Amino acid sequence: GFDGRDPLLDGLNPAQERAVIARGPALLIVAGAGSGKTRVLTHRIAQLIRGREAWPSQILAITFTNKAAAEMRERLEGLLGAGIEGMWVSTFHSACVRILRREAERFGYVAGFTIYDSADSRALLKRIIKEVDADTYGFTPANAGSKISRLKNELTDADGYAATMNESDPRDRLFVEIFKMYEQELRRANAFDFDDLIGQTVHLFRAHPDVAAVYQRRFRHILVDEYQDTNHAQYALIRELTRPIEPDQVERLVPPVRERELDGSGRVPASSLTVVGDSDQSIYAFRGADIRNIVEFERDFRGAEVVKLEQNYRSTQNILSAANAVIGNNFDRQEKNLFTTEGDGERIVGFTGYSQHDEARFVAEEIEDLHRAGVAYSDVAVFYRTNSQTRALEELLIRSAIPYRVLGGTKFYERAEIKDAMAYLTSIANPYDPIAWSRMLGAPKRGVGPMAEAHLANFQETHAISFHDAMLRADEVGALGPKVRGTVRALGELLVRAARMAAGGGATDVSGEEATPAPVGDVLKLILDETEMIEKLRAKRDPQDDARAENLEELVAVAREFDVKQPGAGLLAFLTEVSLVAAADDLDDTSGTVSLMTMHTAKGLEFKAVFITGVEEGLLPHQMSVDEVGGISEERRLMYVGITRARERLYLTLASTRATFGDVSVAMPSRFLQEIPEGLIDWRQSPGEVTGRGGSSSRALNAPRGSGSGYGGAASRSRGVDSSVSFSGGSGAGGGRSSGSAAVSEPASGNMQSALDKWRERKR
Ligand code: ATP
Ligand code: MG
Numbered sequence: 001g002f003d004g005r006d007p008l009l010d011g012l013n014p015a016q017e018r019a020v021i022a023r024g025p026a027l028l029i030v031a032g033a034g035s036g037k038t039r040v041l042t043h044r045i046a047q048l049i050r051g052r053e054a055w056p057s058q059i060l061a062i063t064f065t066n067k068a069a070a071e072m073r074e075r076l077e078g079l080l081g082a083g084i085e086g087m088w089v090s091t092f093h094s095a096c097v098r099i100l101r102r103e104a105e106r107f108g109y110v111a112g113f114t115i116y117d118s119a120d121s122r123a124l125l126k127r128i129i130k131e132v133d134a135d136t137y138g139f140t141p142a143n144a145g146s147k148i149s150r151l152k153n154e155l156t157d158a159d160g161y162a163a164t165m166n167e168s169d170p171r172d173r174l175f176v177e178i179f180k181m182y183e184q185e186l187r188r189a190n191a192f193d194f195d196d197l198i199g200q201t202v203h204l205f206r207a208h209p210d211v212a213a214v215y216q217r218r219f220r221h222i223l224v225d226e227y228q229d230t231n232h233a234q235y236a237l238i239r240e241l242t243r244p245i246e247p248d249q250v251e252r253l254v255p256p257v258r259e260r261e262l263d264g265s266g267r268v269p270a271s272s273l274t275v276v277g278d279s280d281q282s283i284y285a286f287r288g289a290d291i292r293n294i295v296e297f298e299r300d301f302r303g304a305e306v307v308k309l310e311q312n313y314r315s316t317q318n319i320l321s322a323a324n325a326v327i328g329n330n331f332d333r334q335e336k337n338l339f340t341t342e343g344d345g346e347r348i349v350g351f352t353g354y355s356q357h358d359e360a361r362f363v364a365e366e367i368e369d370l371h372r373a374g375v376a377y378s379d380v381a382v383f384y385r386t387n388s389q390t391r392a393l394e395e396l397l398i399r400s401a402i403p404y405r406v407l408g409g410t411k412f413y414e415r416a417e418i419k420d421a422m423a424y425l426t427s428i429a430n431p432y433d434p435i436a437w438s439r440m441l442g443a444p445k446r447g448v449g450p451m452a453e454a455h456l457a458n459f460q461e462t463h464a465i466s467f468h469d470a471m472l473r474a475d476e477v478g479a480l481g482p483k484v485r486g487t488v489r490a491l492g493e494l495l496v497r498a499a500r501m502a503a504g505g506g507a508t509d510v511s512g513e514e515a516t517p518a519p520v521g522d523v524l525k526l527i528l529d530e531t532e533m534i535e536k537l538r539a540k541r542d543p544q545d546d547a548r549a550e551n552l553e554e555l556v557a558v559a560r561e562f563d564v565k566q567p568g569a570g571l572l573a574f575l576t577e578v579s580l581v582a583a584a585d586d587l588d589d590t591s592g593t594v595s596l597m598t599m600h601t602a603k604g605l606e607f608k609a610v611f612i613t614g615v616e617e618g619l620l621p622h623q624m625s626v627d628e629v630g631g632i633s634e635e636r637r638l639m640y641v642g643i644t645r646a647r648e649r650l651y652l653t654l655a656s657t658r659a660t661f662g663d664v665s666v667a668m669p670s671r672f673l674q675e676i677p678e679g680l681i682d683w684r685q686s687p688g689e690v691t692g693r694g695g696s697s698s699r700a701l702n703a704p705r706g707s708g709s710g711y712g713g714a715a716s717r718s719r720g721v722d723s724s725v726s727f728s729g730g731s732g733a734g735g736g737r738s739s740g741s742a743a744v745s746e747p748a749s750g751n752m753q754s755a756l757d758k759w760r761e762r763k764r
Helices: 013-019 038-052 066-080 092-107 118-131 141-153 158-164 170-188 196-208 209-218 234-241 315-327 356-372 387-399 416-431 434-439 450-463 469-472 482-503 520-531 535-539 543-565 570-586 632-643 715-722 747-763
Strands: 025-033 059-062 087-088 114-116 191-193 221-226 272-277 305-309 350-352 382-383 404-408 594-598 606-614 648-655 657-660 664-668 681-685
Touching: 013 038, 013 305, 025 038, 038 059, 038 066, 038 272, 038 664, 059 092, 066 087, 066 118, 066 141, 066 272, 087 092, 092 196, 092 209, 092 234, 092 570, 114 118, 114 196, 114 434, 114 570, 118 141, 118 170, 118 191, 141 170, 141 196, 141 234, 158 170, 170 191, 191 434, 196 209, 196 594, 209 234, 209 387, 221 234, 315 350, 315 648, 350 356, 356 382, 356 606, 356 648, 382 387, 387 404, 387 594, 416 482, 416 520, 416 535, 416 543, 416 570, 434 450, 434 715, 450 469, 450 482, 469 482, 482 520, 482 570, 520 535, 520 570, 535 543, 594 747, 632 648
Parallel strands: 025 272, 025 305, 059 087, 059 221, 114 191, 221 272, 350 648, 350 681, 382 594, 382 606, 404 594, 606 648
Antiparallel strands: 657 664
């Protein structure tokens, strides 16, 4: 016991405290942004452990990104002053991969399965679509892929879909065929796509109650952050994990179940479930997130307690008032109003640039000002709706020598040379994977053409052997020329050697104990040395290829770092980590740099100063959302997420013309801007002050700097009409960018672009 108050409850308000100490079977914490949901979750876990109510290994905490998971771990270790080995703090995807790796054999997979990222899935779909001639029906890897993904998120497989489809629609029948082949090919490749990770775990639990029982027993406390963004498959997974264990399964559990684990009827009671969320921050409907999961929680989990948090601890009142005002325009929501006791703070700063460069220049200048005023670069973030907006921003940041990182931008693992090297590692772990095998065969080029590849693949399929074995037996493939046979056999031998090394073969213990896998860095080094990938790039004496060689060296460094962090973990663990990191978020360390990211990536984070850029119709709300049911509401929630990331300073910026795909078009201010009370915004340059034509921005006389008079008053508004940048008011503004012929003086961007590439490369 403690003397007096539990220190873990210090600094919590009464509602937060209730949420930390509640001990019912299910707890729902609903609250607006910045009200301490994540903090409560963390304290709750710490208290369970500190009070010896649970071992770390009995806790499963689900976060939305790997970055959030790492932060939560750190916070927990800080609160507890001790390690938390055995606790699973991870995303849904990582947790499922860990389960699937252990249980893969239960449903005909091998533990070395590959996880296909979207590029891999698309490559597979491309083949299939070609094979069944579906392109003439308008199928593309992208549209078929997203439909399959959506179905998988609803736990519908090809057979399930076939049962409900419209038989008389040839397009639908064709889609089923694609879907079925896709499923078969994945299985044959011993691969899962990203959506499978969750769906297959659910299937596993449903088909094998004994397997489910192991995890139901292990995870006595399940806690889920950002619950509003769970999709149906994730919801189903939680349901499976929170079922009581029936007596027939209880008997089979090892080690045997003890009396005190049981309830009155001989069952192991359901694990406790805590979820936290904010339906106003649901921004992943396009990936199948279902807001009903949170709305219907009380019905789904009987006896659930509900705690509402109202006080915000993150932002100033001005920022909160803007957030409240914007989200208040969504009608299908529960009313809640964020407030703080910290005071109004500064007004929100608005700026309209003549072009996106003008906008970016303003952002860069303000960041410099903030920095001079003592705000660290790492306390500043710049948000945008689409990745294509980063170019202008990056140019100006580079010119101003402001250090920055792009989170979730062009990712390291998406680079061609990195994918090449990873294809080798993947194939070593999973010699049945055709996508990895095919990529590897052509990188570096070794004179094995598509025909030879097809013959080999055929041989592999007819003999039902691995691709490695097929390569070793290249001499039996009659259609191959002697030179190709030799090349292929040599590569096969290399792979077999590497696979033996990766598995720890060669150093087998006499005692017969399982060998420790070799360090991943060694396996990778073997491949790079034998294939001479780096040397070949260096020999080209091209700066771009030099950068590629450096990236490969960086990959070796990543592998070595992994070997140090997780000694003995080996290749499989490495591949798992990479596929999850690469798919979800970035490895990048953001210390000392300004962070650039999309608003989707920003969820759950906070910064002292936040710039939301491109607050224009067509961008935010995005053009694609305008015609979709609920599209605008979702964009508004995204805006709300963006605003509520800011602690002290918020900037809303836009441009009156924007160049997209080489076309310059006139942009209109976002309807969301008008939803913010005028007095909250200090317009440094309002939309009305910037005309759509003419070389430079002109300041309207009746809108003095900082007057807060909305969009520049009547005069500039009427001028705006003919230049189509007027803020017509109301959401009927048309929602789009009309093409204009504005003369925009762009900076010499050719040079800038290559400087940008070089600079980015150097930073890698
Ligand atoms: P989001 O909806 O954005 O995920 P959240 O509800 O999870 O937000 P937290 O990130 O947990 O909110 O908390 C927001 C900020 O407020 C954090 O900096 C946190 O440390 C701080 N905070 C939360 N509760 C308190 C409190 N009782 N006293 C002081 N600071 C607090
Ligand atoms: Mg949070």
